[in-house]
Amino acid sequence: MKPFFxxxxxxxxxxxxxAVPARAQMPVAPEAATGRSVRSTxxxxxxxxxxxxxLAAEAGREILRRGGGAVDAAIAMxxxxxxxxxxxxxxGGGAFILFWSARDKRLRSFDGRETAPAAAAPDRFMRPDxxxxxxxxxVAGGRSVGVPGTLRALEAAHAAxxxxxxxxxxxxxxxxxxxxxxxxxxxxxxLARETVLRNDxxxxxxxxxxxxxxxxxxxxxxxxxLARTFRTLxxxxxxxxxxxxxAEDVVAAVRAxxxxxxxxxxxxxxxxxxVEREPVCGPYRGRRVCSMGPPSSGGVALLQILAALEPHxxxxxxxxxxxxxxxxxxxxxxFADRNLHLADPDFVSVPVEGLLDADYLARRARLxxxxxxxxxxxPGDPPRRRAEPRAASAEEETGTSHLVAVDAExxxxxxxxxxxxxFGSRVMTEGGFLLNNQLTDFSFRPVIDGRRVANxxxxxxxxxxxxxxxxxxxxxxxxxxxxxxxxxxxxIGYVAKTLVAILDWDMDPQRAADFGNIGNLNxxxxxxxxxxxxxxxxxxxxxGHAVTTGDMTSGTxxxxxxxxxxxxxADGRREGVAVGD
Numbered sequence: 001m002k003p004f005f006x007x008x009x010x011x012x013x014x015x016x017x018x019a020v021p022a023r024a025q026m027p028v029a030p031e032a033a034t035g036r037s038v039r040s041t042x043x044x045x046x047x048x049x050x051x052x053x054x055l056a057a058e059a060g061r062e063i064l065r066r067g068g069g070a071v072d073a074a075i076a077m078x079x080x081x082x083x084x085x086x087x088x089x090x091x092g093g094g095a096f097i098l099f100w101s102a103r104d105k106r107l108r109s110f111d112g113r114e115t116a117p118a119a120a121a122p123d124r125f126m127r128p129d130x131x132x133x134x135x136x137x138x139v140a141g142g143r144s145v146g147v148p149g150t151l152r153a154l155e156a157a158h159a160a161x162x163x164x165x166x167x168x169x170x171x172x173x174x175x176x177x178x179x180x181x182x183x184x185x186x187x188x189x190x191l192a193r194e195t196v197l198r199n200d201x202x203x204x205x206x207x208x209x210x211x212x213x214x215x216x217x218x219x220x221x222x223x224x225x226l227a228r229t230f231r232t233l234x235x236x237x238x239x240x241x242x243x244x245x246x247a248e249d250v251v252a253a254v255r256a257x258x259x260x261x262x263x264x265x266x267x268x269x270x271x272x273x274x275v276e277r278e279p280v281c282g283p284y285r286g287r288r289v290c291s292m293g294p295p296s297s298g299g300v301a302l303l304q305i306l307a308a309l310e311p312h313x314x315x316x317x318x319x320x321x322x323x324x325x326x327x328x329x330x331x332x333x334x335f336a337d338r339n340l341h342l343a344d345p346d347f348v349s350v351p352v353e354g355l356l357d358a359d360y361l362a363r364r365a366r367l368x369x370x371x372x373x374x375x376x377x378x379p380g381d382p383p384r385r386r387a388e389p390r391a392a393s394a395e396e397e398t399g400t401s402h403l404v405a406v407d408a409e410x411x412x413x414x415x416x417x418x419x420x421x422x423f424g425s426r427v428m429t430e431g432g433f434l435l436n437n438q439l440t441d442f443s444f445r446p447v448i449d450g451r452r453v454a455n456x457x458x459x460x461x462x463x464x465x466x467x468x469x470x471x472x473x474x475x476x477x478x479x480x481x482x483x484x485x486x487x488x489x490x491x492i493g494y495v496a497k498t499l500v501a502i503l504d505w506d507m508d509p510q511r512a513a514d515f516g517n518i519g520n521l522n523x524x525x526x527x528x529x530x531x532x533x534x535x536x537x538x539x540x541x542x543x544g545h546a547v548t549t550g551d552m553t554s555g556t557x558x559x560x561x562x563x564x565x566x567x568x569x570a571d572g573r574r575e576g577v578a579v580g581d
Contacts, residue, residue, distance in 0.1 A: 044580025093419035102410030112153025114146030122446035141260025226432030298468025321539035354382030391448035486555030493519035510569030
């Protein structure tokens with residue numbers, strides 16, 4: 001990395017801090033956007049990166065310029081995001097990585113999802129009176145922290161497709177952490193609303209001024225402790241996070257929390273392994289769409305939505321309320337199945353083949369009435385399902401980040417990464433990184449109406465996720481599109497909307513990412529306030545839908561791939577960019 005990188009990156013974000021106007025918003029979840037940018041689709045001929053912060057995207061491009069591959073660029077981007085977008089992801093959290101190797105003509109997926117400590121009990125978030133702890137109360141503190149997995153997943157991906165030495169990939173992040181960067185408008189807005197993070201002395205020293213006020217947009221933020229941690233990890237690998245002084249620090253931070261101590265142990269960290277899993281794939285409009293399988297529900301639910309839309313001519317309809325109705329109904333069906341059937345496949349029998357069986361999907365698709373909403377959808381009975389009493393559950397999910405890298409040799413990475421809530425558990429280690437609150441992605445109620453919940457908390461288990469890193473292939477098996485999004489449970493809908501916008505409505509990638517959001521979690525239709533879809537409300541209500549309008553802060557990054565031409569978009573609701581050469 002050239003020495004001027006950090007200084008020029010500082011100037012870039014300092015400019016953004018004054019150039020991006022604030023957008024009026026209703027009160028929303030902690031990861032709500034603090035601004036909205038208008039961008040044009042990025043163009044390149046050799047390689048491209050896209051990330052939710054320009055410093056991360058630029059770091060990925062610089063790694064590609066130095067001869068690195070898509071995996072190398074993705075690792076560098078994740079590490080920089082840990083510095084500049086700490087509220088969303090980092091080495092204290094988890095990730096799902098989808099990697100296409102052009103040389104091997106092989107698609108691989110790496111599961112770096114966090115795991116529950118060995119001492120975890122299913123009723124961790126239940127009160128003595130049998131009621132669940134409120135979500136916001138459960139988030140903060142050590143008891144919500146799962147065993148981090150991001151770095152192990154990055155290391156596994158590097159072994160599979162890295163080209164530059166591991167240590168080189170830490171250089172941009174180390175430099176930014178040491179020299180500092182300009183706090184972005186989004187980070188400043190989140191800090192201004194944050195009420196718990198300042199209670200952690202280590203976090204307060206990084207994110208707040210000496211008088212206790214949160215750092216403002218444009219202020220310089222340095223994190224020398226994180227730089228030291230990165231130097232150690234660069235030299236010693238992921239093992240240094242899972243054993244030794246850094247691991248001791250993580251365990252101490254979790255167990256010593258004043259109000260909500262956790263039970264994470266050194267053995268939990270030592271035992272953690274990233275898992276390579278089979279991607280899930282399905283057809284759509286003559287293409288093959290591939291995404292992450294369980295413990296993420298994102299890929300299966302996305303493919304189910306697309307299968308339910310396949311019989312309908314969305315291209316002829318265009319982006320109109322009638323198409324929104326079909327998307328909402330397809331989403332109802334997918335979430336009904338998701339909430340009942342999907343969980344960690346190492347602990348629960350997950351009928352993935354049955355849920356994606358062509359005949360089963362055709363039967364489910366016939367439940368969609370183009371003229372009327374079905375109301376609440378019931379889960380289906382897919383083939384090859386193990387008969388067992390099981391209750392449905394829908395957990396609250398929040399903050400994440402997504403990145404895409406495409407290199408000159410044709411390798412592609414689509415990666416979604418998270419520490420769950422904005423600023424995770426609000427627990428910071430001496431090493432300068434925040435820890436996740438991923439255990440709140442388990443069902444707080446392990447049993448409902450006498451039936452076991454598939455996503456109940458168990459020792460060593462990975463909580464269900466909605467992350468959906470996706471790569472689309474043409475009929476010849478060549479990658480033509482890579483995308484994913486942030487946004488909790490709504491990730492599935494955000495990715496589905498973007499795919500429909502590109503493949504059915506012929507939108508360019510930036511327009512598709514920015515187009516108004518629509519979602520349905522098998523309840524009211526959710527429309528984005530201020531987006532194009534907000535105008536669909538009355539027509540959707542005429543279809544029989546209950547409709548809620550509010551902020552829907554997706555964080556979609558997308559790259560369209562063609563021979564000699566790459567086109568990229570980064571969601572204008574956040575601060576990212578797509579860049580390339």
